[in-house]
Amino acid sequence: MKQILAAVVMAGGLAAAAGWVIAAPDPLPASALKAHTANIENGKRLYTAAGCLSCHLPAKDNKQADMSLPSGGRVLKTPAGAFYPPNITPDTETGIGGWTDIQFINAVKRGISPDGRHYLPAFPYTSYSKMSDADVLDIKAYLDTLKPVEAENRAAELPLGLPVETPMRRGLGIWKIAAGFDPVEFVRDASKDDVWNKGAYLVQGPGHCAECHTPRDWAMAMDTSRWMAGGPHPEGDGKVPSLRDLKSRGRFKDAGDLATALEFGETLGYDKMSSGGMAAVQTNMSKLPAEDRTAIATYLMSLQ
């Protein structure tokens, strides 16, 4: 009896140890990066397309804060907890000043912090992993031009008072496996034209549209078999519309109509462009070059 018990304890211990190892972060080495000359203008464009500021905003009641800078702190309430996106201005103490290129790439595309911890997937690295290294480094170059803001980061609050750090955070490594997180860059569809491919890249990568518009499965991973089919809102209030069959459902006449909707939103009476966080998304879309909106609309109108 004692032997069985010992065996069970040992097996449990081994499983836990194995889990601990499997759950370890798997960052890219610096040698994986190719030489890159940063394009700040492109970085600003992708920073806008990725909606960085929309989440990394200062808290609403922070009266001193400059709302145009991503110094973080605005609460993001989800059923999985309350998250406070951190300061991504180039402040060396509280922001991301002094980060190396590979640290930034691992953060954005693999969800791993410079000190080797998993980021909570409220940060949509699951989509950003589709971006090219060049685009991500351009975003970093743009961020480095912003005014550094000293703003301390605030820890997330999980349900039932669960601790955010060890072992919960390490456990995210298990989640990454269960959710099938595979940091693979966007692959062009050769059967489609350049405009469609550009739109698909912007939507799937920086735009991270699927994070809300694709329903999630048992593992809280995006259910790709129901790609962009809509579902409950991740913040728990209301429903996210499907982006499939937009034309046959009478939502938009054509890609031009949707591009206009993305540019003007309610200003031209497109009344479903404001709720559930879409107002911030539409504001970002309005700032993109027109050809990006056309590409995004072309890809979205093709979804069936």
Place this chain on the structure above:
Amino acid sequence: MFFRLVSSSRTAIIGAVAVIGVTGAAFAGPIEDRQANMKNVGKAMGALAAIAKKEAPFDAAVVNTNATTLAENVKEAKAHFPDGSETGDKETWAKAEIWQNKADFDTKADKSVDAAMKMAAVTDEADFGAALGALGATCKACHEDYRRPKQ
């Protein structure tokens, strides 16, 4: 006598019909009322947007009519968010935040009414675009904070 009886019955019937009519309207409830208002707002906005999208010609009279309808309906809708109408038999897309920040909600609605009144006064096509932009921004500001996303 007979005629008086008939006539008083008629009065009673008319009275009863009137009462039913009134309670009928009351039965509709604030959720239905404000949704009807918002439907009118949407239609009016659609007519204005059609001009901006060059699907319809600029016509100051059409602009005035629709902008006035819009202003009146937003003003009316504002009165259809009494305490206790957070939820009801009919599905509502109003967020609980409306009743938590009633003063801000009312201010935002008033801004929309003001912008619509300014639009109603537009007679020159050159002023139309800016007026529509300002009006649309007030719709967006309120929906962003106070309307749940719809399927």
